[in-house]
Ligand SMILES: Nc1ncnc2c1ncn2[C@@H]1O[C@H](COP(=O)(O)OP(=O)(O)OP(=O)(O)O)[C@@H](O)[C@H]1O
């Protein structure tokens with residue numbers, strides 16, 4: 001078996017002193033796709049933020065080993081440069097900052113970190129054009145400011161576009177499917193599938209089985225009240241779709 | 255959340271990167287101000303009698319005034335008798351080429367990143383470098399002269415084109431305008447003069463770099479730009495000053511005159527020493543800038559990026575006299591540490607169908623205080639006048655302040671005046687978003703601030719826009735933990 005890309009052991013974390021994650025263990029190996037499902041407020045986004053190192057999200061227990069390193073010790077920007085990517089549930093607008101300019105800055109930060117030469121605007125445009133085709137994005141989006149005035153669906157597509165350009169080792173997709181129309185969902189999912197390789201992995205947070213028809217997970221986990229209360233194969237998602245969460249929660253709240 | 259405030263406070267610490275002093279022997283008059291000082295300056299500069307008289311009239315008027323107290327600024331008052339009003343690099347003969355320039359001075363230029371030779375060859379920018387009130391090197395003059403364009407130091411203009419200078423000097427900013435304008439009229443030592451003849455489009459950006467050199471020397475420049483009928487000129491003013499402990503006063507006057515269908519674009523990047531973190535030292539920048547759209551269809555645009563000075567008091571304005579004339583004001587003002595800025599514009603609509611646009615971006619960090627003060631005045635005869643104003647403030651941290659004082663005075667019922675204002679903080683979510691893409695916090699802040707200023711930066715000529723972005727970076731630079 002491959003060594004894990006990320007190994008989360010008994011992770012506890014809180015926001016402003018409020019305990020949200022209460023002992024999560026999860027191992028993701030290269031080439032795997034893990035889906036995380038669970039009711040609203042169960043801590044799915046929190047897990048994404050904790051992995052990405054958001055300020056205010058404090059780890060209170062457990063450990064996270066990413067690519068052989070102690071992830072918690074790394075700054076948020078270094079986690080990103082090491083190939084950890086979070087597609088935000090609510091992508092943030094950066095008014096006035098050109099999308100291509102921003103993405104090239106991000107791309108070059110990663111290159112510098114890996115002791116590679118930075119790419120100039122011309123070469124970068126070639127890279128970007130190729131990735132745009134993959135996601136069937138309109139070129140006009142490159143010229144606009146980061147997420148500024150983007151529709152909900154456009155923001156989500158822009159997240160996956162950034163992921164395509166930055167080519168992460170581990171991508172955490174937080175409800176990337178919500179807000180996408182039927183065609184966009186298919187395009188984005190196909191894009192994600194095309195980016196899938198034996199040496200990278202994805203954690204896909206979603207509420208809907210529909211996405212998992214396209215991006216077929218190797219494992220499905222149910223998060224509730226800051227804990228993984230059930231894990232299984234892709235059939236678990238189908239079961240959840242049918243039965244909801246009550247049967248699991250009921251059992252666990254005893 | 256207190257943690258996030260700390261991060262923002264950490265970049266607020268920044269060292270002034272242009273703090274150095276060049277050793278050029280100065281020919282400096284002892285401190286003090288009297289009619290004798292003014293006669294001395296005038297004689298030193300071989301000025302005609304009318305100019306000496308003009309100065310003295312201004313001085314007598316100035317003596318009747320007291321310093322204005324109304325701006326939203328606090329500072330120790332200047333002792334005008336403690337200032338030395340004249341200082342010139344010791345260079346007697348006229349220079350034929352840059353090689354003749356004092357090597358020490360050339361080094362200063364190099365440190366500032368202005369290689370005159372390079373500027374000449376590569377960028378096609380004519381540079382009139384003013385160091386301590388006297389122009390040292392003027393380039394491209396011959397090429398400009400072929401088209402009848404006059405671009406020279408003020409002193410040279412007085413010597414060679416006295417009729418033009420006499421005709422326009424003080425016609426837009428009279429010595430009676432305000433305290434600092436009166437002082438400037440009395441004691442100004444040099445500056446730039448520019449005349450673009452009828453129908454001529456100036457083929458290059460005209461540029462002046464100012465520096466304040468000798469210690470304890472006030473700087474009183476005077477710039478006069480006249481664009482005759484149908485002429486066009488873009489003028490760049492950039493400034494950096496060496497680090498000093500004493501506060502230094504800078505009271506410049508800029509007058510622009512656009513005749514019928516003429517257009518003047520005036521861009522400034524101001525990066526004088528802002529003082530240290532505790533507010534010690536730094537330049538007092540009290541400037542009067544005004545443009546007169548004299549002829550019909552004329553246009554004047556002010557674009558400014560103000561990142562330096564301990565105190566900035568500045569309102570580049572437009573008098574829209576000609577019918578269909580247009581005035582524009584695009585401004586970025588950044589205050590960090592203890593810096594204070596009270597800046598804005600005045601748009602005075604007199605002619606019919608006159609239009610004005612005001613875009614002001616204020617950024618406050620540290621304990622910086624940033625005030626926008628703008629006046630839009632539509633006179634009785636200004637039928638169909640239009641104004642659009644937008645004032646946005648961005649706050650970094652919670653010890654700084656942003657204030658907006660719009661004054662609107664409309665005397666013609668057909669006028670349309672729109673004012674929009676917003677205040678925002680850099681969001682921790684924005685910083686985290688950029689962090690998550692591999693961009694560290696300091697660069698993230700710079701990126702967000704630059705994005706905020708975009709509408710202004712795109713009005714700047716290319717090379718200036720790049721410099722302006724770097725300057726914002728330098729001004730917000732600091733250690734990020
Ligand atoms: N800043 C905060 N302060 C206090 N509690 C917070 C904060 N942010 C989130 N929470 C709480 O943490 C819990 C987990 O939130 P989280 O966003 O991780 O849920 P989620 O599983 O992603 O939900 P959804 O499916 O709705 O996206 C919620 O109860 C939420 O209210």
Ligand SMILES: [Mg+2]
Nearest residue numbers: 044045046089
């Ligand atoms: Mg969520």
